[in-house]
Amino acid sequence: MSTDTRSERDRFPRSATPLSRPAPSRPAAPARPAGPRRLVFFDVDETLIGRKSGPDFLRDHFVRTHGADGARRAGELLGALAGLPRAEANRRFHRAFRGCRAAEVEAAARRWYEEHSRADGFYLPTTLAALRRHRAEGASVALVSGTFPPLLAVIAEAVGARFALGAKLERCGPLLTGELIGPPAIGQGKRTLVRRLLARHPDIDPADCSAYGDHPSDLPMLHSVGHAVMVAPDGTHTTVAPHAGGTGGDG
Incomplete structure (x- = not known):
C-alpha cells in the first residue's frame, strides 16, 4: 500500500486568493419591550383586595416569629398607630421591622x-375584573400603595401589574433599618408617584388614564388622571367627578 509522504501544504496548494472567513455571527440584540399605551393605577388595600395587607401581615409575622408575645406586641403597635395621621402611622409601622x-x-x-x-x-x-379588563384592552397596570413593600411586589406580580409604586425599604447590609426611602405612598405621596411615572411616558395623555382608590386620601392620585373610580367597602364602583383643575389639580 502506497503512502503519500507529501506535506499537507504540498498536497493542497494554497489558493492564489485567500479564502475569506465568514464573519462570526452576533446574537441579535434583544428587542426593547414596548412602552405602555395607557396606564391604569390601582390602590391595593380595600380597593383591589378586601383587607389591610400591612397590619394583617405584621400580626401574622410577629405571631410566627414570637408566638403569643408577638401577638401582644403587634396588637399594641397597631393600637398606637390608630390615632396618628396616615403618613406618620405608615412610617412608624415600617419601623417595627427594624433589624429584620x-x-x-x-x-x-x-x-x-x-x-x-x-x-x-x-x-x-x-x-x-376591572383590572383584567384594562389589561385585556392593552393598558399597563400600576399598583400604588403604602403597604409593606415586599407585599406590594408579590401582589403586583400575581395580578400582572407592570409597575409597583411605593416607598422603598432602607437596608444596612442584609438588615432592614426600619426607615423608608422616599415619602410614604399616602395622599400627596401617591400623586407624586403617579405623576413621576406619567412623566417617564410623555406620549401618554393622563386624561386617557384611569385610577381606582377607596379613601379620600386617594383623591390626589384619582385627580391626576382623566377617569377615576372610588371603591366602596362592598366593592361597588362610583365614578369620581373630574377635578376642577383637570388632571393637573392637587386634589
Whole structure:
C-alpha cells in the first residue's frame, strides 16, 4: 500500500486568493419591550383586595416569629398607630421591622400571600375584573400603595401589574433599618408617584388614564388622571367627578 509522504501544504496548494472567513455571527440584540399605551393605577388595600395587607401581615409575622408575645406586641403597635395621621402611622409601622433580615421578611411576605390569597374575598371581584379588563384592552397596570413593600411586589406580580409604586425599604447590609426611602405612598405621596411615572411616558395623555382608590386620601392620585373610580367597602364602583383643575389639580 502506497503512502503519500507529501506535506499537507504540498498536497493542497494554497489558493492564489485567500479564502475569506465568514464573519462570526452576533446574537441579535434583544428587542426593547414596548412602552405602555395607557396606564391604569390601582390602590391595593380595600380597593383591589378586601383587607389591610400591612397590619394583617405584621400580626401574622410577629405571631410566627414570637408566638403569643408577638401577638401582644403587634396588637399594641397597631393600637398606637390608630390615632396618628396616615403618613406618620405608615412610617412608624415600617419601623417595627427594624433589624429584620430583608431576605427573610421577603420570603415571609410571599408565604403570607400564598396562604391568604386563597381565601374567599381576598380580592374584591369588581376591582379585579376591572383590572383584567384594562389589561385585556392593552393598558399597563400600576399598583400604588403604602403597604409593606415586599407585599406590594408579590401582589403586583400575581395580578400582572407592570409597575409597583411605593416607598422603598432602607437596608444596612442584609438588615432592614426600619426607615423608608422616599415619602410614604399616602395622599400627596401617591400623586407624586403617579405623576413621576406619567412623566417617564410623555406620549401618554393622563386624561386617557384611569385610577381606582377607596379613601379620600386617594383623591390626589384619582385627580391626576382623566377617569377615576372610588371603591366602596362592598366593592361597588362610583365614578369620581373630574377635578376642577383637570388632571393637573392637587386634589
